Amino acid sequence: xxxxxxxxxxxxxxxxxxxxxxxxxxxxxxxxxxxxxxxxxxxxxxxxxxxxxxxxxxxxxxxxxxxxxxxxxxxxxxxxxxxxxxxxxxxxxxxxxxxxxxxxxxxxxxxxxxxxxxxxxxxxxxxxxxxxxxxxxxxxxxxxxxxxxxxxxxxxxxxxxxxxxxxxxxxxxxxxxxxxxxxxxxxxxxxxxxxxxxxxxxxxxxxxxxxxxxxxxxxxxxxxxxxxxxxxxxxxxxxxxxxxxxxxxxxxxxxxxxxxxxxxxxxxxxxxxxxxxxxxxxxxxxxxxxxxxxxxxxxxxxxxxxxxxxxxxxxxxxxxxxxxxxxxxxxxxxxxxxxxxxxxxxxxxxxxxxxxxxxxxxxxxxxxxxxxxxxxxxxxxxxxxxxxxxxxxxxxxxxxxxxxxxxxxxxxxxxxxxxxxxxxxxxxxxxxxxxxxxxxxxxxxxxxxxxxxxxxxxxxxxxxxxxxxxxxxxxxxxxxxxxxxxxxxxxxxxxxxxxxxxxxxxxxxxxxxxxxxxxxxxxxxxxxxxxxxxxxxxxxxxxxxxxxxxxxxxxxxxxxxxxxxxxxxxxxxxxxxxxxxxxxxxxxxxxxxxxxxxxxxxxxxxxxxxxxxxxxxxxxxxxxxxxxxxxxxxxxxxxxxxxxxxxxxxxxxxxxxxxxxxxxxxxxxxxxxxxxxxxxxxxxxxxxxxxxxxxxxxxxxxxxxxxxxxxxxxxxxxxxxxxxxxxxxxxxxxxxxxxxxxxxxxxxxxxxxxxxxxxxxxxxxxxxxxxxxxxxxxxxxxxxxxxxxxxx
Amino acid sequence: xxxxxxxxxxxxxxxxxxxxxxxxxxxxxxxxxxxxxxxxxxxxxxxxxxxxxxxxxxxxxxxxxxxxxxxxxxxxxxxxxxxxxxxxxxxxxxxxxxxxxxxxxx
Numbered sequence: 001x002x003x004x005x006x007x008x009x010x011x012x013x014x015x016x017x018x019x020x021x022x023x024x025x026x027x028x029x030x031x032x033x034x035x036x037x038x039x040x041x042x043x044x045x046x047x048x049x050x051x052x053x054x055x056x057x058x059x060x061x062x063x064x065x066x067x068x069x070x071x072x073x074x075x076x077x078x079x080x081x082x083x084x085x086x087x088x089x090x091x092x093x094x095x096x097x098x099x100x101x102x103x104x105x106x107x108x109x110x111x112x113x114x115x116x117x118x119x120x121x122x123x124x125x126x127x128x129x130x131x132x133x134x135x136x137x138x139x140x141x142x143x144x145x146x147x148x149x150x151x152x153x154x155x156x157x158x159x160x161x162x163x164x165x166x167x168x169x170x171x172x173x174x175x176x177x178x179x180x181x182x183x184x185x186x187x188x189x190x191x192x193x194x195x196x197x198x199x200x201x202x203x204x205x206x207x208x209x210x211x212x213x214x215x216x217x218x219x220x221x222x223x224x225x226x227x228x229x230x231x232x233x234x235x236x237x238x239x240x241x242x243x244x245x246x247x248x249x250x251x252x253x254x255x256x257x258x259x260x261x262x263x264x265x266x267x268x269x270x271x272x273x274x275x276x277x278x279x280x281x282x283x284x285x286x287x288x289x290x291x292x293x294x295x296x297x298x299x300x301x302x303x304x305x306x307x308x309x310x311x312x313x314x315x316x317x318x319x320x321x322x323x324x325x326x327x328x329x330x331x332x333x334x335x336x337x338x339x340x341x342x343x344x345x346x347x348x349x350x351x352x353x354x355x356x357x358x359x360x361x362x363x364x365x366x367x368x369x370x371x372x373x374x375x376x377x378x379x380x381x382x383x384x385x386x387x388x389x390x391x392x393x394x395x396x397x398x399x400x401x402x403x404x405x406x407x408x409x410x411x412x413x414x415x416x417x418x419x420x421x422x423x424x425x426x427x428x429x430x431x432x433x434x435x436x437x438x439x440x441x442x443x444x445x446x447x448x449x450x451x452x453x454x455x456x457x458x459x460x461x462x463x464x465x466x467x468x469x470x471x472x473x474x475x476x477x478x479x480x481x482x483x484x485x486x487x488x489x490x491x492x493x494x495x496x497x498x499x500x501x502x503x504x505x506x507x508x509x510x511x512x513x514x515x516x517x518x519x520x521x522x523x524x525x526x527x528x529x530x531x532x533x534x535x536x537x538x539x540x541x542x543x544x545x546x547x548x549x550x551x552x553x554x555x556x557x558x559x560x561x562x563x564x565x566x567x568x569x570x571x572x573x574x575x576x577x578x579x580x581x582x583x584x585x586x587x588x589x590x591x592x593x594x595x596x597x598x599x600x601x602x603x604x605x606x607x608x609x610x611x612x613x614x615x616x617x618x619x620x621x622x623x624x625x626x627x628x629x630x631x632x633x634x635x636x637x638x639x640x641x642x643x644x645x646x647x648x649x650x651x652x653x654x655x656x657x658x659x660x661x662x663x664x665x666x667x668x669x670x671x672x673x674x675x676x677x678x679x680x681x682x683x684x685x686x687x688x689x690x691x692x693x694x695x696x697x698x699x700x701x702x703x704x705x706x707x708x709x710x711x712x713x714x715x716x717x718x719x720x721x722x723x724x725x726x727x728x729x730x731x732x733x734x735x736x737x738x739x740x741x742x743x744x745x746x747x748x749x750x751x752x753x754x755x756x757x758x759x760x761x762x763x764x765x766x767x768x769x770x771x772x773x774x775x776x777x778x779x780x781x782x783x784x785x786x787x788x789x790x791x792x
Numbered sequence: 793x794x795x796x797x798x799x800x801x802x803x804x805x806x807x808x809x810x811x812x813x814x815x816x817x818x819x820x821x822x823x824x825x826x827x828x829x830x831x832x833x834x835x836x837x838x839x840x841x842x843x844x845x846x847x848x849x850x851x852x853x854x855x856x857x858x859x860x861x862x863x864x865x866x867x868x869x870x871x872x873x874x875x876x877x878x879x880x881x882x883x884x885x886x887x888x889x890x891x892x893x894x895x896x897x898x
Contacts, residue, residue: 666894669821676817
């Protein structure tokens with residue numbers, strides 16, 4: 001659609017998608033205190049629901065038409081106004097809806113709406129109900145800005161917005177010190193990533209400055225620079241490629257948002273927030289931002305093998321490490337948090353193997369089953385809390401909830417099957433896509449087995465995932481109840497179970513749009529809908545040589561291999577479940593206790609303590625940083641600012657005040673001293689006494705002289721002597737050679753030469769001599785005394 | 793030096809006026825008795841008169857005498873007002889030390 005098209009509303013249609021939740025947030029945050037609870041939640045739900053409907057209209061209406069016309073990668077671009085314009089650089093507050101962002105806004109608004117509805121039940125008794133809904137809306141709105149952004153600065157608005165909202169919501173119950181700390185931790189860790197994101201953005205700006213049309217941060221232009229010109233493979237830092245530097249920096253930003261090694265530490269602690277927030281963070285907003293950004297910039301990563309390998313390797317390590325950490329956790333939400341970190345690792349492996357379709361596919365399916373899991377966890381904890389449990393999240397105190405929470409159990413079961421990768425649930429297909437893509441990838445200049453290594457690592461992570469998720473499932477639902485509250489738990493209200501059912505349905509069905517491509521087996525086209533849909537927005541070829549389209553990143557496997565891989569993935573998932581059943585099928589077993597006490601003791605401890613990452617960060621970064629802050633506080637703040645700057649300034653002012661108080665004492669005589677001294681000073685400093693001189697006037701051949709002897713007593717009463725004949729002697733009065741000529745006005749006739757005047761001080765007899773030459777023929781034009789009109 | 797002493801000219805008048813003025817000024821600045829201050833002001837005014845007359849003689853122009861007469865008249869008026877204030881203050885406070893007339897300050 002032409003950006004200049006007139007719109008039925010004062011703003012472009014796309015702008016309304018993020019704006020609706022933002023308006024909802026503004027209403028709830030500003031006017032919330034005067035709103036009844038019901039109105040507050042309805043406004044919030046309506047805002048997100050309307051955004052969802054508007055998104056659906058835009059995606060299935062105009063964008064679908066564009067897609068069918070072959071312009072799905074260009075999509076719809078709309079500009080609100082020019083935000084920054086500096087020199088040739090121009091950043092517009094613009095939005096772009098292409099097939100990639102379409103998938104994201106559908107997920108965000110749909111899952112977001114369900115979570116909003118769920119929150120009405122979960123947060124029903126919270127005193128800051130309205131604020132909560134305001135924050136939720138703000139969160140959704142920020143994420144929508146991030147997803148719809150047409151250029152990187154606008155994306156950064158959303159990027160920071162979700163960071164802020166995560167801080168606000170994780171620390172929502174800030175009365176609890178630990179929760180507030182968790183919020184701060186999320187914020188600070190995210191800031192580290194944001195800094196790298198900014199640097200990457202600047203580097204891209206710098207990289208494209210030679211591109212036609214000048215430097216730009218618009219995604220379309222950036223992509224153009226990758227496809228048309230070799231802008232990203234220019235030399236930087238001794239042959240290393242620019243794309244690698246920018247890609248890795250941006251990936252560090254993604255690490256912060258999407259909780260990858262080394263910045264994943266905030267996400268498990270983010271469980272401090274209310275459960276719907278966890279669901280929102282883990283499923284719809286925030287953590288998917290990093291994956292989305294990497295996919296959005298797939299052209300950039302395609303330009304650098306190094307960056308892709310960094311992304312894939314970090315993703316793999318995170319997937320395995322987080323799965324390992326989840327084994328020994330006993331908190332319901334902590335297990336889910338580590339599973340999210342692990343699943344995000346899967347997504348980054350997909351993005352790092354050029355398999356962005358699979359990454360987005362997994363974002364989508366993961367959004368459904370993880371939201372369902374979190375909301376289910378919230379439902380479980382809600383019911384236990386209702387029965388008076390003080391540790392509602394401790395899975396060791398649960399058990400036997402299958403019959404008491406039937407709906408929650410059913411939806412949780414479906415989601416556990418999905419995340420474990422069991423046919424035909426959604427997780428199987430998306431995870432299989434990732435595994436298959438990793439299996440076939442072969443980066444230029446790297447050994448063939450690199451892809452196989454990724455694949456094997458992911459299989460281990462998948463095995464771990466199936467195991468710990470089903471350990472969780474069995475501990476919560478199977479066996480006998482291990483605490484009083486668990487024995488009396490009741491199902492949650494309908495506002496909470498409703499979203500669970502919808503999410504479970506999607507977690508079951510969403511996988512069917514992403515079947516792998518076979519060579520010989522024909523599948524209905526809707527089974528490839530997602531990859532076809534995303535095709536135009538993503539890059540699947542290596543640009544690393546500076547030439548696009550040389551070679552597809554993802555490898556191509558035969559049908560047999562593909563099917564074999566699928567079977568293997570399924571087997572891995574099933575064996576993980578089987579292992580969990582053997583160990584935890586009837587609650588905590590003696591076998592487990594023996595293993596933990598015996599051979600697996602160290603491993604269990606390592607998992608329980610999350611590989612001591614928090615402790616290591618504390619020792620390496622937090623403590624030195626705190627010590628530095630303390631030192632700065634003592635030296636800079638306490639001494640330099642407080643003592644020198646603040647108290648010092650006050651001290652100086654005080655001294656000055658004491659001095660001026662001595663003058664300003666109301667004693668008129670003292671003021672007079674000031675006046676007199678000041679007057680004297682003015683006389684002394686200004687050169688108001690002009691020097692002795694004389695001026696002249698030429699009338700015919702006559703020179704009329706007038707003495708200007710200067711000021712003061714010596715001027716007023718001085719004797720003035722003249723030499724009017726050039727003999728350098730004082731002239732005498734005509735007719736009396738003993739008396740010197742002493743007068744102020746004299747006249748000379750017919751004389752052309754130097755004239756000298758003596759001024760003699762009447763008291764000291766000091767002589768001042770002034771000599772000027774007056775030429776009757778050359779009237780000196782620049783001579784100072786006035787009246788020098790030479791008559792010729 | 794003898795020339796300076798015996799050969800009396802304009803400069804002597806001006807120096808005299810300056811000395812008178814300085815004495816008056818110092819009196820105004822350092823004395824605490826309102827009466828003495830008034831007298832010192834008179835001294836300063838008369839120093840100005842002397843200057844006026846000296847210049848008048850120097851330039852051979854009598855108009856400065858007019859100013860001198862006006863100054864004398866104004867000085868008389870000022871002295872009467874000033875003395876009246878001093879008398880009034882003395883009646884009220886039995887004291888004309890300007891340092892102690894500081895009620896407004898507190």
